[in-house]
Amino acid sequence: MKAVVLRGVNDLRLEELPDPEPTDKEVLIRIRAVGICGTDVDMWEGTNKEGTFPFIPGHEWVGDVIKVGRKIKSLSVGDRVVGECFLPCHICPNCKDGMSPAMCINPKYYGFAWETPGGMAEYHVSEEERLHKIPDTLTYEEAALVEPISVAYHGIWGVGGGVAPHDRVVIFGCGPIGLCALLICKVAGAFTVAVEPQPFRRKLAKDLGADVVVDPSEEKFVMEIMDCTKNRGATLVLECSGSDVALAASVEVVAKEGRIVLIGHSVGRKVPIEIGKSIWQGAKIFGSCDSPFFIPKTLDFMARKLADFTKIITYRFPLAQALTAFETARDNPEAVKILLIP
Secondary structure, eight states, X not given: OEEEEEEETTEEEEEEOOOOOOOTTEEEXXXXXXXXXXXXXXXXXXXXXXXXXXXXXXXXXXXXXXXXXXTOOSOOTTOEEEEOSEEOXXXXXXXXXXXXXXXXXXXXXXXSBTTBOOSXXXXXXXXXXXXXXXXXXXXXXXXXXXXXXXXXXXXXXXXXXXXXXXXXXXXXXXXXXXXXXXXXXXXXXXXXXXXXXXXXXXXXXXXXTOSEEEOTTSTTHHHHHHHHTTTSOEEEEEEOSOOHHHHHHHHHHEEEEEEEEEOSOOTTSOOOOOTHHHHHHTOEEEEOOSOTXXXXXXXXXXXXXXXXXXXXXXXXXXXXXXHHHHHHHHHOTTOOEEEEEO
């Protein structure tokens, strides 16, 4: 099979590998579409060390089951499936305490190691436990977006306490997760403010229904946010960028007794932030990691067709042009979500 292999920093290759064979407890999947995550690009550039070289990247995929091991119980040939990133060990102290798979001390992390490959290949083998059948109403491209949508959906409905028409929501960062969060909040009827430095992404956020878009490179952007919330601030802040400016501003724009959900990655550096303001605001701050137990919920939500998430897809490339796709994701400010089609 043809597969994208990340051999090291700035070393992305299209290779011919043996077709995988499932064990008794695995299924073989024909990949139909796979998204490029910012994490994939960061590992290629060497700014993220989550992956262990070499490996096949790609944790945002969808495909068809074409072969099942003899001990598989819930899946059949022809099922269309997506997969979780984390598979827990079930025996470490964190697992036994009932924590989510991402909190497991020894998880299998698909798309980040050779033994647990991702979906940037023609075929993929997987254990049954991490797979979910997708509704008949979803296209392959829609289903390939379930992972970033589920991260946003979990951040809002899992740890963030939900969203309602009376909420004033400020979303920092209009990448894929931030835009998915925007669409989820608009389904609920909330007032939304999208904060994004790139003009193309600000325009896309406006096109997707943001009530107000704000450029954080402007000196008085915090005042602009406060003005459009009638000086009350945001009842829900969704930090989806991981940027220092956004993290610092989150406590500046949160309302009294508001909620701040941290979704964007900022690991590896200290961020200057006047955290004491959160005390006097009575704000609640949540860290939202992965989307534990939320892919089924997200698939049910997506099946309702309340929002068109495919509008965040800006480019599609064949698998053979993976390097060009990664370069586009890195260099093109108008690249939001890029799909590879094997």
